[in-house]
Amino acid sequence: METNSQTSGRVVDAPSGNFVYQILPRALWPYAQLARWDRPIGWQLLMWPCFWSAALAANVAAGEGHFSLGQFVGHLVLFLIGSIAMRGAGCTYNDIVDHRIDMEVARTRSRPLPSGRVSRFQAKLFMLAQALVGLVVLLQFNIFTIVLGILSLAVVAIYPFAKRFTDWPQFFLGLAFSWGALVGWSAVFGTLSFSAVILFIGAVAWTIGYDTIYAHQDKEDDELIGVRSTARLFGDDTRAWLVGLYGLTFVLVLTAFVAAGVGLVAYLGLLVAAVMLAYQIAVLNIHDAADCLALFRSNNKVGLVLFAGLVLALPFA
Structure with a gap:
């Protein structure tokens, strides 16, 4: 598999027809793969909590009579750029930390570091470059928002190691990927509120x-090398756990909407x-890896629907 990845320049679990392979020179492919530009679902899922929070704050600002469309759109553009940059930096950091583990997992063996197409030094430089883009956005x-964004780095730093000391590494990922739900609000008001925290x-x-759901793709390899996850912890009870987790998501987002006083379309x-x-x-x-990946990716549409509801609930919409 390593030989194939070196000759083709591709990663086995990434779509080979992605635009990055059409517009980037071959020499840059390994860096695009480190940043997961060929798999946009990651930055999309990182972006949606930012967008939800920004739209929730916009609804409140509109109700108070000081909504700014220019500020709203500007913040969305910044969150988009920041999500792509910081997701890329986070993935690169994760690959550096997990270099040896990725060599033992079939799905990750063809990634740039384990396959030898990028050195650890090159990966570190690329990670710093992406982090600098994120810093420029944050500034x-x-x-208040700058400090809040910097605090998130502690969670980002811990996450790659979480699978080594807890069965709940997905909780640390949740903290990192959801931080935008705080930042989107604070960017407007310079503080936090009950709605944003909920x-x-x-x-x-x-x-x-x-x-x-995503982690069920790797549970056999994870078990062999001792990597922990909620997929392994929940096992055949995953569906029941998802009822609880997704049910909690619904109740908490509903509570945030009620507290913020959003319009009817947001609830729809x-x-x-x-x-x-x-x-x-x-x-x-859970025994079908392709099914797990497809369902995982469908959460991009979930994020879009929630955001669209909040935007359409704005008085001007």
Whole structure:
């Protein structure tokens, strides 16, 4: 497998027809793979809590009579750039930490570091470059938000090691991927509120749920090399756990909406998202890796539906 990846320049679990292979020179492919540019689902899932929070804050600001469309759109652009940059930096960091583990897992063996197409030094330089882009984005916000963003780095630093000391590494991923639910609000108001914190906790539950589905792809390899995960912990009871996690997500996001006083369309969006999550639970086959990956990716649509509901609930929409 290593030989194939070296000659083809591809990663076995990434779509070979992705645009990065059409527009980037071959020499840059390993870096695109380190950043997972050929797998956009990661930055999309990182972005949605930012977008939800920004839209939730926009609803409150509109109700108070000081909504700014320019600020709202500007923040969304910054969150998009920041999500791509920081997801890429996080993935690169994770691959550096997990270099040896990735060599033992069939699905990850062809990644740039284990396959030898990138050195650890090159990966570290690339990680720093992406982190600098994220820092530039963060510096566009108020001081409170800058400090809040810097604090998230502690969680990001811990996450790659979590699978070594806890059965709940997905919880740490949830903290990292949901941090935007705090930042989106603070970027508008320069502080936090009950609505933002509850939205954050709801996003954490959502992340644990969808990443458990994702982790079922690797559970056999994980068991062999001693890597821990909620997929291994939940096992055949995964569906029941997802009912609890996704149910908690629904209740907490609903509570955040009520506390913020959003309009009816936002609740309709939440209802549609809840149906989509229920569908994931109903059709999940934890023994089918392709099915797990497809259901995991479907959470991008869940994020989009929730965001669309909040945007359409704005007075100008």
